[in-house]
Amino acid sequence: MALDEIDKKILRLLQENAHYTLKDIANKINLSLTPVHDRVKRLEKEGVIEKYVSILNKKKLGNNLTVYCQVTLTKTTYDTSEGFNLSIMEMPEVVECNYVSGNFDYMLKIIIPDMESYHHFHQKKLSVLPEVSLINTVFVISEVKSTTVLPI
Amino acid sequence: MALDEIDKKILRLLQENAHYTLKDIANKINLSLTPVHDRVKRLEKEGVIEKYVSILNKKKLGNNLTVYCQVTLTKTTYDTSEGFNLSIMEMPEVVECNYVSGNFDYMLKIIIPDMESYHHFHQKKLSVLPEVSLINTVFVISEVKSTTVLPI
DNA sequence: ACTTTTACAGAAAAATATTCTTTTTTAGGA
DNA sequence: TCCTAAAAAAGAATATTTTTCTGTAAAAGT
Numbered sequence: 001m002a003l004d005e006i007d008k009k010i011l012r013l014l015q016e017n018a019h020y021t022l023k024d025i026a027n028k029i030n031l032s033l034t035p036v037h038d039r040v041k042r043l044e045k046e047g048v049i050e051k052y053v054s055i056l057n058k059k060k061l062g063n064n065l066t067v068y069c070q071v072t073l074t075k076t077t078y079d080t081s082e083g084f085n086l087s088i089m090e091m092p093e094v095v096e097c098n099y100v101s102g103n104f105d106y107m108l109k110i111i112i113p114d115m116e117s118y119h120h121f122h123q124k125k126l127s128v129l130p131e132v133s134l135i136n137t138v139f140v141i142s143e144v145k146s147t148t149v150l151p152i
Numbered sequence: 153m154a155l156d157e158i159d160k161k162i163l164r165l166l167q168e169n170a171h172y173t174l175k176d177i178a179n180k181i182n183l184s185l186t187p188v189h190d191r192v193k194r195l196e197k198e199g200v201i202e203k204y205v206s207i208l209n210k211k212k213l214g215n216n217l218t219v220y221c222q223v224t225l226t227k228t229t230y231d232t233s234e235g236f237n238l239s240i241m242e243m244p245e246v247v248e249c250n251y252v253s254g255n256f257d258y259m260l261k262i263i264i265p266d267m268e269s270y271h272h273f274h275q276k277k278l279s280v281l282p283e284v285s286l287i288n289t290v291f292v293i294s295e296v297k298s299t300t301v302l303p304i
Numbered sequence: 305a306c307t308t309t310t311a312c313a314g315a316a317a318a319a320t321a322t323t324c325t326t327t328t329t330t331a332g333g334a
Numbered sequence: 335t336c337c338t339a340a341a342a343a344a345g346a347a348t349a350t351t352t353t354t355c356t357g358t359a360a361a362a363g364t
Contacts, residue, residue: 001212003213007265011206011208013161013279014204014205015205015208016171016205017203017204017205018171018204018206019170019204021319021320021321021323022163022320022321023319023320023321024292025161030196031343031344032343032344032345033320033321033322033343033344033345034323034342034344035320035342035343035344035347037322037323038342038343041322045163046210046212047212048210048212048213049206049207049208049209050207050211051169051206051207052169052171052204052205052206052207053166053168053169053170053205053206053207053300053301054163054166054167054171054201054203054204054205055165055201055202055203055204055205055300056163056167056200056201056202056302056304057199057200057201057202058302060153060198060199060200061163061200061302061303061304063154063303064300066250066360068250068252068259070198076287084191085296085297088296088297089278089296089297092301092303093300093303094297095297095298095301095302096298096299097293097295097296097297097298097299098218098220098292098293098294098296098298099292099293099296100220100290100291100292100293101290101291101293102290102291106296107207107290107292109222110304111302111303117156129207133177138252138253138254138259139252139254140250140251140252140259141250141251141252141253142250143249143250143251144237144240144241144249144250144251144252144258144295145246145247145248146248146250147235147241147247147248147249148205148207148242148247148300150207150208150210150213150215150242150247150263151213151215151245151263151264152208167343171305173351173352174351174353175350175351175352183312183313184312184313184314184354185314185351185353186311186312186313186314187311187312187313188352189354190311190312191351195335
């Protein structure tokens with residue numbers, strides 16, 4: 001399942017725009033429809049292409065605040081982590097959650113309407129979790145870059 | 153340009169899967185093709201739907217390391233920030249960059265093949281920028297959640 | 305009461321995806 | 335060098351989907 005140059009070209013295009021037609025792609029890489037079709041299906045089947053999604057505008061949906069939460073747990077046992085993870089999975093405001101090395105245990109990214117909503121989230125949803133010991137909030141002042149495009 | 157419940161249903165579906173056909177959506181929300189078509193086009197035109205992208209598998213592309221870089225600049229002037237921003241935009245490993253409040257200036261998310269690549273990135277690409285004063289690296293040990301789905 | 309606008313339905317036309325068959329290319333072995 | 339098998343690509347057909355057009359009904363404004 002090694003990716004050749006043609007696969008990579010297709011992936012680069014699809015990362016840019018999931019609505020490129022097979023014909024668009026075929027034209028851009030000088031191939032006919034068939035190999036493009038077959039390769040895309042293969043890449044989907046192999047899981048290289050995970051899914052096709054729509055990217056919406058945060059602000060137009062009323063989500064004007066982004067924050068990073070650096071969370072420290074009470075204990076570092078498996079059960080504590082798992083309990084925390086399961087709770088996080090249920091929270092739509094949490095768009096990223098990574099277990100990390102360093103002075104704290106988790107780095108979360110939260111997208112939420114405003115400061116008031118964040119206050120509520122912090123006090124009523126996050127800090128009340130039994131696994132959570134400390135929360136350090138880093139507020140985003142301005143978004144410089146945000147992309148789903150991975151280096152290929 | 154207020155979003156009604158039908159718009160929101162369409163957006164929720166498209167966030168899940170950009171390859172749902174208009175017919176799929178029409179069936180799921182009990183409408184005919186026409187209103188679904190018109191609403192999707194309107195949402196695109198208004199910029200609520202920004203783009204359609206393919207989500208690829210990091211690891212299958214050989215990117216096995218994710219890190220957060222907390223960067224402090226040498227100065228906090230506009231020119232310093234802008235210079236840094238422009239450099240960041242050119243770096244494909246940097247998938248997120250936010251100007252933040254707190255003990256450092258920027259929070260970056262880096263997706264990269266391995267520790268050796270990160271070492272190279274850190275030493276030869278990031279720390280050499282004239283605007284950069286300090287870099288604190290937070291390594292991701294395990295990804296718990298990562299979604300493009302915004303709360304609606 | 306009449307007109308205009310908005311939202312939706314249905315059908316036809318155009319574009320696209322999918323499948324099937326054929327051709328070309330490539331690599332390995334006699 | 336030739337032959338064969340496998341892989342990759344082209345071309346053509348069929349099926350689906352998107353797009354456009356026409357029409358209807360309800361709501362809003364005059």
